[in-house]
Amino acid sequence: MAHLRELRSRLTKAVLGIVLGTIIALVFYEPILNWLSEPYSEIRPELEAQGINTDLVLTGVGGAFTFQLKICLIAGVVMSSPIWLWQIWGFVLPALHRNEKKSAILLTGIGAPLFVAGAYGAYLVLPKAILLLIGFVPDGWGSLLTGAEYLNFVVRMVLVFGLAAEIPLVVTVLNRIGAVSAAQLAQFRPWTIITIFVFAAVATPTTDPLTMLFLAAPMTILYFVAEILARFSDRRRHRERSKLADDELSSLDD
Structure with missing residues (x-):
């Protein structure tokens, strides 16, 4: 209560x-x-x-x-x-x-x-x-x-671009909790970039490539930044594990 x-x-x-x-x-x-x-x-x-x-x-x-x-x-x-x-x-x-x-x-x-x-x-x-x-x-x-149509258009554009900017944060969180590794991010990089461009084409209410690129290009760059951060995080996690004795490591972590 x-x-x-x-x-x-x-x-x-x-x-x-x-x-x-x-x-x-x-x-x-x-x-x-x-x-x-x-x-x-x-x-x-x-x-x-x-x-x-x-x-x-x-x-x-x-x-x-x-x-x-x-x-x-x-x-x-x-x-x-x-x-x-x-x-x-x-x-x-x-x-x-x-x-x-x-x-x-x-x-x-x-x-x-x-x-x-x-x-x-x-x-x-x-x-x-x-x-x-x-x-x-x-x-x-x-x-x-x-x-009403104009306001909905503005709100939609703002939300789409604002949420798209959260990509590095989401990827970094997934890496920190162990859901994805830097190697996996690099492996699926081509498919991720294709997905980003498809999302940008669908999410932007315009049909011109310039607006799509204006959204897709920053998303791609932010994804690369997240991949770099994930690589540093994996290296630090590996160094921390190497400092432990063999009997302290769990089989699930190997």
Whole structure:
């Protein structure tokens, strides 16, 4: 019951943090909206030069309210992430051993910047992606892009690029727990690279090779980095085992 009460308390604090972040986002709704629509505004002159008239529109009586609420809720979750992440850690960390706590904190400290870097990369490639997709509009036609469609497109790109940036972290964790070795990573490297490019082609909503390469190339480089880290980890593990006497080694480790 004590654990359940603590869980209820931490969930309440996390929800209150998200509500607070959403309220702050409502206050700064205009700057947030301008920041989100900047990639679209950046490519409008190029589309108009091609003879394509395009506009962002909101449909329905309550469309503007729903759109604003959705943006503020997403922004609130992002802004309040230190609060609800701390509540999650506060509930989980007491159950971990000292070494596990250090590893968890280290992984969080590395994973968060990687995700932010990937998300920022998605924001940089958004103008090119939007320009390419809207560029398929036939001559003499216009393009009306609803706010909901645009927001879903932006969120999808950010999540895909952000999660893709976590590749070295995932591979390193698998190596540390003994699931894969550096030799196995090197053996399956060609297939892994092919899988990365297939994932990039499917995950990116555009059909041009440039956007696919913008996602696949960093993923491949990060995989190589993870392979190098795994090689160092295997060498250190081998040195530690060599220091033990023969009767201290388990047959399962050989």
